[in-house]
Amino acid sequence: MAKSVQALLPLIAAIGFLSFLGFAMCDETLFIEGQVYCDTCRTAFVTKASNLIEGAKVALNCRDRAAGDLTYSLEGVTDSTGSYKLAVEGDHEEEICEIKLISSPREDCNETIPGLDNARVLVTSNNGISELSRFVNSLGFLKKEPLPECHEILRGMGMVPAMIPTSVKEPSA
Template identity: 40%
Template sequence: MASRVLIFMALTSLYIFPLLIPIATATFHVKGSVYCDTCRAGFETNATFYIQGATVGIQCKERKTMKVVFYTEGVTDSTGTYHIEVENDHRDSICQCMLVKSPIKWCSTPDSGRDTSSIVLTHYQNGIVNHLHYANAMGYLKDKPLPECEKLLQYYLTDSDV
């Protein structure tokens, strides 16, 4: 019986303790993308392109007072993807990614509703062990839609049940 207990303890320590160590030293990696909505459709289309050099912020607010307790920024790479490292667990905070600045003058109006993305930056009682967290894509609107957008949007509508 004692040998079974020892085997159980050994197996438990091999599988459970390594899971607890990363949680205690929480560093989160937030990944997402920024696009230019060339059709002003409010969503990504076949005419959408991803923006290199866009600045993205991550902000966390204290849940009760809504006071900003954390802020950092990152920049998108050649694929329009950002990778931002966030230190510490933000257990009692409401966090979100947000558009800060577009490097493209004619595509620099944030699309309301697609200009922020909520992100969970805690491991506290939520069952999330992974340190890589994905944010929804965020987008800017082109000043004027491309000429081919009318045809493209009609194509999307013909495929719907509306």
């Protein structure tokens, strides 16, 4: 009996290895997730007065590292929580991918800040991350005019007057 078990061990090991190899080689869908907000204080960062935008359009664009040619593109729209979740086909390990703001449905909050309207994201399973979602920093549109309470909000965050953007007016006494 012991010899028959010993003879089966290599077979069991081979089956285990092949099943692991099959699992590792499967083509899993990656998800790119993030949120889009309205920067109501025009500070280029989220404050307690910021709010999330439903119906904002974003795009994932991947480009060839060498030539810069577009290799993959996908668009999405934020839901009622200002969140988007894009299902990406394929692995884009050798490409530079980024999420970019496309448009906001809000007329009062649709201005972008060049350089802050996009964020890079790694779109590959070959990077040691087992999670299938890749989370992107929140991206925001600027409100046309900052809210009246922004000056106090920023002071409450410890910002001294010289640090507060000039577009945020101090309330009149």
